[in-house]
Amino acid sequence: MYVCNCNGIREREVRAAIEAGARRPAQIFKACGSAAQCARCVCDMRQMLDEKREALSYAAE
């Protein structure tokens, strides 16, 4: 499934970028060798970042 249609970035690529340390959408774009264009995907990226943050906070408890 594509998260970013402008750049053809798939969900698994976003998750890999987050696992590699990306903490902001700009860092995800950079990790994928692209840049924001319409930015419609940024909300979805932020949601995936929040999910990761939540998972880490539960793991730390």
Ligand code: FES
């Ligand atoms: S959908 Fe990602 S920049 Fe347009």
